[in-house]
Amino acid sequence: MKGYFDIAGDGGSNVEAQVLAKRSRIAASLGAVRRMLAIGSGKGGVGKSTLTMQLACALRAGGARVAILDADLNGPSQARMAGLGVASLVPGEDGLLLPRTASGIGVVSMGLVVPESQALDFDSVADGDAYVWRATREFALLGDLLAGIAWGALDYLLVDLPPGAERIPQYAEFLGPATAIVLVTIPSDLSRGVVSRSIAALAKAPNRVIGYVENMKGYHCRDCGSIRPLFAESNSIDLGIPCIGTVPFDPDLAAACDRGEPLPADDGGPTWRAVGDVARRIRHTLEAS
């Protein structure tokens, strides 16, 4: 009697071919994207999304063509930070035209589609048990975004990952081995411990982990101009990957993000300088590889 592998094709819906066809559409859509960089952590609340937008601003200020894909489908924040909450969605010849900030950074986020007052809630023929299929549906949706956007020619596509140490290798696999990864932590052992788990989870992935950024390394006091400590620092956990840089917390910048005003080009402050340094190192590392 024949076994599974003795029979070519599948049961008739050709599910495998449909999945492969979608991957081909994604590859075609991203064909003119030179570099993909995923920004993750594993830990929530360490400033991944803010840093992603800041890096995009710094890279853009250096003349690069940059876009952001907000892969946090359930807690999207890039649309608000980019000031694109009411962006117009225009069909182009090769998919949805990329919504852009005033400075030209492309931003794709579920925040463009789903109002902040609503949680992302998929239609389902099943009554309950969404935990069984939800993650699969989310990756399918992410694939729809990658395949259906006219990304065009980009130097860098930054992917803002959601929290969850165990999910980082899943996103790495989904985005492909050529996607480099930067991890974000804050100066606390609690955060470094979770990031350490993420690094361990990525050990089997072929993706290059460029290093980590220590975010909120003190805060920039506008009154005295100095960087003051935010956390009782302890570096007892060695992450074992390069530190790309440290970025201080800037209360004014946080307020600007809330208002949808990304980092102004070269405001001369320590946060901008720190982000600029990180962007230069990332760019140097990516271009050297």
Place this chain on the structure above:
Amino acid sequence: MKFLCVLCDQPMKLVEVAPPDRGALSVVYECPECAHRIAMLTNPLETQMVQSLGVQIGPGGEKTESKCPFSAMLPGTSGETASGGQSEMQWSGQALERLGRVPEFVRPMARAGIERFARENGFREVDEQVLDRAKSFFGM
């Protein structure tokens, strides 16, 4: 998942998929040699798990109509497709083709936004010229 006719030792062919009944599917297979037919009956959770891959179930995938995957939470999107018409404004074939290339869950909002733009600019039909005008207007 594949089905084998044990008597003939032949893979069975998918013949038809009956319309979903409360989330359950009836998928009919036939042996190409002895013509024996069986039906695979899925429960709603099994149906949902396959649909979560973003694929269509059925021969050629033409049995399931594509629609917004979260139409229940976005008012006015239920059942609306790139080629379907709940709006009053006409779309040219080329403009509809463009709309069909954007992610399905974006189509209702993209359609509504473009039709608003068209009305505000005195157009009675959405064609490629309107889409190109919108592209320029929004600085894309």
